[in-house]
Amino acid sequence: MSNHLTHALALLTVGAAATACTQKAPKPQRPNIIYIMSDDHAYQAISAYDSTLIKTPNIDRIGHEGAIFSHAFVTNSLCAPSRAVMLTGKHSFINGKVDNVQRFNWDQESFPKLLRQSGYQTALVGKIHLDGTPQGFDYSAVLPGQGHYYNPDFIINGKEERIPGYVTKITTRLALDWLKKRDTNKPFCLLFHEKAPHREWMPEEKYYKEYTKKEFPEPATYHDDYSGRGTAAHAAEMRVYRDQNWSGDDKLYPDVMDKLGLKDPTTWGRNAFKHNVGRMDSTQKAAWDSVYKPMNEAFEKAYPNMSEQQLAHWRYERYMQDYLACVASVDDAVGELLDYLDKSGLAENTIVVYTSDQGMYLGEHGWFDKRFMYEESFRTPLLMRYPKEIKPGTQIDQLVQNLDFAPTFLDYAGVKIPKDMQGMSFRKLVDGQSSEWRDAIYYTYYEYPSIHMVKRHYGVRTNRYKLMHFYYDIDEWELYDLEKDPHEMHNVYNDPAYADVQKMMHDRLTELRQKYGDSDKFNKQYLDAYLEAVNKHE
Known part of the structure; x- marks a missing residue:
């Protein structure tokens, strides 16, 4: 090789190296985020926490392959306020959504808005229970208000349409359709919100046929007389055996109620039953009647000879059968989503969170519903998977709240956390970098009288x-x-x-x-x- 050629090659090599040094290193790939939130899903009804009532293998999988939080809580145990806290990272008295009555201000800052501004593609699918047009999302398909279990209406990017079928399956299909059609050049954040298992607990056909045959053990405190507490526990109107509706909740047909002289606490029960069952098409109604009509006939025959205790137990079983059947469909939905992430190669770089908007009483203290700061409604399930940072089987015992979701997601996305957000990122907790955390949490509840x-x-x-x-x-x-x-x-x-x-x-x-x-x-x-x-x- 001539001296001229050797010199030229040397200059090219030096020039290439200099060019490489001036180029920016590629940015690390930001994680995708899927936040799955069901409505009123008690931690007692997830087998990763307690397998007494139900097996939930797909939801459990998130915790087994990632982290399970034993002390996750809300700041306000009510649907709409909880969702507002999740979006804003601020307590109810700061974000303004303190109850289910007053409007939510969508104009304020939220983590989906910040993620979108930073280059994320964002979507909200399912129940949000916050009036007004959702902001911060490229795509939204939401249920108006509480939504319906059968043939629900969805507002899809501002346009309302009724979709035939069962709400949990439809919500899941809409979420998966968006994932498949999204812009693959961007990281994404999907808020995937199931309506179930919210009252009035209308299961899908395959599960009401199975669960109406099951029996469940009463919790130890089902017949609590509240003698160890004050006025509030005595005054609450949420006892399974006294305050649930015979029609809307227990699924007694109105004509059976009339024959037996039974009355709901308010007209809400009958109206809910007629409205919910009335949404079914002829095929859905025939399947429903094939199971619930014989149940009604059996109750009509047994009722005259039932003791007060037997009646209280029957109402508990009715509650659990329909509630847990709804949970079973949610677990199926989670399985579909996890399978899609595996098959599409997204699992490794996708954060998956499963939680609920609050806890729920499943007969503890004789109650259904939530609202109180007592543990069953204050505490929520929280399971989280992110293979890149979270070791399988991680157990988190610190006091985490829904206040912390917004800053945590922004932390993972590399987005600056606003100073006025009141939550804390728990990223370092779950990856084991730090065990330092708060040692106390704060709670508020306002919606009374109601x-x-x-x-x-x-x-x-x-x-x-x-x-x-x-x-x-x-x-x-x-x-x-x-x-x-x-x-x-x-x-x-x-x-x-x-x-x-x-x-x-x-x-x-x-x-x-x-x-x-x-x-x-x-x-x-x-x-x-x-x-x-x-x-x-x-």
């Missing part, structure tokens, strides 16, 4: 203790030692043995109220606005 008559209250929970203040038309405090009394049966607020604990918890409560910006002044302002909104609604 359905179920759960009184207004706020409170603080630590790893061991819980302090609650019920106010407005009463002024009562409740303190629980969760280590010695996990079912919260005995209020120890006035127990001299807990005097130091009481003072410590009051101090913690004051600290958290100041930290998050809550006050009695806000509660008064809210009351005036709430009563005005209720009057307009009526």
Whole structure:
């Protein structure tokens, strides 16, 4: 090789190296995010937590292949406020959505908006229960209000249409269709929200045929007389055997009710039954009647000789059969989604979260519904998988709240977390980098007087203790030692043995109220606005 050629090659090599040094290194691939949220799904009805009632292999898989959170909670155990907290990363008294009545301000900042601005493709599919047009999404297909189980209406990018079929299957299909048609050049964030298992628990055919044959054990506190607590527990109208509707909830046909002289607490029950069953086409109705009509006939025959205890047990079984049958369909939906991620090669770089908008009473203390700061409605399921960072079988015991979802997702996406977001990113918790975390959480509930008559209250929970203040038309405090009394049966607020604990918890409560910006002044302002909104609604 000549000296001239050798020199030329050397210059080319140096030039190429210099060019390479000036080029930016490729950005790391940002993770996709799928946030699955069902409605009123109790952690007791997920076999990763407790296999007494049901097996949920697909939901369990998320936790087995990633992390399961044992102490995940909400800031306000009510559908719409919980969803507003999830979107904004702010407490109800900051984001303005404190109940199911007042409107949500979609103009405020939310994590989907920030993700979209940073280059993510975003979608919302299913139930959001926040009025107004969703903001921050390239695609939205949402149920109006509570939505319906059979032949539901969806608002798809602003246009409403009725889609034949069962809501859980339809929601899943819409979510998968969007995933398949999305822009594959962008990372994505999908909020995949199932309506089930919300009241009035209308299962799909294959599962009501199976679950109406099952029996379930009553919880130990089903016949609780509330003697260890104050006014609020006694006053709540959410007992399975007293406050559920015979028609809408238990699925008794109105003509059977008339024959037996049974009446629902309000006209809501009959109207719900007629409206829900009335949405079915002839084929769906015939299948429904083939199972529920014989059940009605058997009850009509047995009722005259049933004791009060037998009747209470029958109503519990009716609740569990339909509720858990709805959960079984949700588990199928999760399985479909996970299978799609595997087959499409997306699983490794996709964060998958499964949770609920709050917990739910499955007969504990005799109750259904939620709202209280007692554990069953305050605590939520939370399972999370991200193969790149989370080791299979990870257990997270720290006090996490729905307040933390927004900053966590922004953290993973490399998006700056706004200073006014009140939650914390739990990314370092689940990947094992840090165990430092908060040691107390704050809760508020406002919607009273209203359905179920759960009184207004706020409170603080630590790893061991819980302090609650019920106010407005009463002024009562409740303190629980969760280590010695996990079912919260005995209020120890006035127990001299807990005097130091009481003072410590009051101090913690004051600290958290100041930290998050809550006050009695806000509660008064809210009351005036709430009563005005209720009057307009009526």
